[in-house]
Amino acid sequence: MKSSGKRAGTAFDYAASTTLLDASIFVTIVTLKRRKLFLDRRLADATVDCLLELRNKRSFNLSQYCLMPDHFHALIGSGPSGMSLGRICGAFKSLSTIAFWRWSEGRLWQPRLFDHIIRNEQDFF
Secondary structure: OOOOOEOOOOOOEOOOHHHHHHOEEEEEEEEHHHOOHHHOHHHHHHHHHHHHHHHHHHOOEEEEEEEOOOEEEEEEEOHHHOOOHHHHHHHHHHHHHHHHOOOOOOOOEOOOOEEEEEOOHHHHO
16 A cells, blocks of 8 residues: 555655645754763854854754753754755754864764654644
């Protein structure tokens, strides 16, 4: 049987590319070994600067963000950039890792990220 492109129990059409382009995606990115690196204000500020600079340069949607001691949350959408979530997050992780290297060495982030598509108003609560 051919898939309709919808997940069971949802009204969100995952197969419709325009729906995905307009969607907000809740993203969580965690530091390697959950190190509380963002307690260092210099790194926290540099990481947020990387995010905002990337958003201004690439024009993706950034509704909200929150940098915690060992992880990062954001509501992101591709918006006018047309960039995939993977490209946006990959660019952010790359730029923020370069900033991290001003004060340390090695990897800043875990290799993966966690995401959740905001399908409806209930997903915000």
